[in-house]
Amino acid sequence: MNGAKYSQWRAMMAITKGSLRATFRSPSSVVFSLAFPLVFILVFGFIGNSTVSVKVGVDRHTDINTEYFKMLSANKTLKLITDESEAEMAENLKKGNLVAIMNIDYQPSADSASSYKIHVKTSTATDVNKRGILMAALKGVTGQLDNQAYPRPSVATIVPEVVPGRIYKTIDFILPGQLGFALMSGAVFTTAFLFFGLRQTLVLKRFFATPISRMNIVLAESFSRTIFQLISSVVIIGLGHFAFGFTLVNGFVTFLEMLALSAFGLIVFLGFGFIVSGIAKNESTIPLFANIITMPQFLLAGTFFPIDSFPGWLQPICRLMPLTYLADALREVAYEGKHLWNVGLDLGVLAIWGIVVYVVAVKVFRWE
Template sequence: MRAFKWHSGQVRALLVLSWYLLKSQLRTTSTVLLGFLFPLIFIAVFSFVGGEPRKLRFGMEEEDAATASSVFVVELRTVRELELVSLPRAELDMLLRAGRLDGIVHFVPAPATAGGLVQLSYSSASPQSAAISRLVVDTLVQKANLRLTGVTAPLLGFQATALEAQPFRYVDFALPGQLGFSLLTLAVSGMALSLAVQKKTLVLKRMFATPLWNPLILLSQALSRLAIVMLNTTLLLSCGVLVFHFHLSDGATTFLRMLALSMFGLVAFLGFGLLIASRARSTESVAPLANLFTIPQLLLAGTFFSTDQLPGWLQPIAHHLPLTYFNVAMRKLVMEGASLTDISGPLLGMTAWSVASYVLASRSFRWTP
């Protein structure tokens, strides 16, 4: 490798090469689709998920719903977070099995008394919904019992206090993950495919023969992608805030911190793009190798759902993936208002992966096919 001689010509050549590479990438359909349009579509879909909390839906037979004199039915109707569906029993059973009801309540009155038996049917396919339904019905039965026994001042009281907090919507979780998705595909798949094509067409070999210092050729690739990442991040965040009401905990400060983290993430992930480009023997083999690296991370790194939902044996692996570190750091900035020093752990994890990728890439990178 030629020794580096610093002068203005090297800098000018670096900037010119970066500019032409940037224009070339912006004209590529995959750059626009993978980097901006696909993440924007996902964000738009996720913006409709997790808005207002879902009400519990209980089914009640039409005969029971008409029994307004029942103390339990009166208590049931006072719960604002609960929706009652009155239909024939056969139709209620079908809705419950299809997961469209949380439970079916049936009241069997006792002869010559104001009481009776409250029966709850729930689906075994949804343990969480079943547990909530049982808790709600049991609480209402206890309240109804207190009324029937004339207890107006129970020995034990209950007080609940709501803490002021920013309402959580799924888009607040999903948008940082989509930034990671965009960053990973541009840095890994985009970088590897671009270098593979330049090798095949001998463009990289011709640039290698120029007086430009060799590492600056690769640096120009990084600078052109850095510009695209900054543009994509700015556009996605702007659309998220203005169109989908994405919440930034500290406003413009969080916005700038997210841009800084995106720049750091690009530098960390580009090493994997170089490594894949150095290992690929042809342009046709780039996509399978890149997908082998990116797709498992898109599924396991908390891009679309929390890693806590993964099986216990898989979580230790998922928690230490490069994209997981990025997603965790980005969500801490967004949801907790963390500073860059507060995310030093994920940054160190990304750095370790980055160093390993650059070391491996430097030992196997070639300028010709």
């Protein structure tokens, strides 16, 4: 070294740089950390921007020139099907592809009050919620025509008042859950495969021949994982905000706080990766152990649905999972406008998980 003092810092940064470059070149890292969650965000983002479509078949005997049919057609929720045969409509009704088959029997009258008889045929395959939407639309049109034909005073006057507020969109719930899962899956899978591979290829053994400390080796690899995952977090949050209107209540401040939460959650999840790399006997068992950790949380930690929608006996299990608290903290910061000091319970539970996980990781981690 020509008398120069060995720099642990420079050695650690060199490993960090090399590991980060290798991570970007790894297809599995990109898929689990970025591509996989982005697909779900795109899907749910488009779903959240769409309206419910209620498909209703219109019997060929219906007079589509009546005022009732025209008012019903103006309802954007209803999709009235008029170009199918009677047999096709009947088959689609049995399959549940149509909510109902409707026949509007128009009976003109000499006075202004014409009479309509609405026949609505449904099946047991019909979506109950969509059936309710159809019936509400029919009652709404009927009420409007009643008011036109039989104007009368009302016993009550409704005084509406609208206060400003924010619409809670689908993407506001889905994105934090997917971001949390991206952090978890990326940390667990990439860390497990990385350290197992470094042991198998004797790279760690070569590191030991250098003056760099073991702690700095771990820190270097952890830094590279953190940088990569935070870059993916920026992409996920940015796409959700600019493409689908994901709510960032306090703008850039909220964005920075979400990145801070992501970094904290990632540190906890890296411990799971160290555990998997330590207990895996061969490379083929890594996905098994990693999925045992990640899949239950992917399904039960409120990633797609609120925990309250699960059965009562399952909810306590859901609330034990670290991903639950990271996703909740991200949602509270992004939509409710809370700050990091307002989500102390979530951070506290994550910290407890981190302590437990790293205690286990130290016990099972193997260098050789």
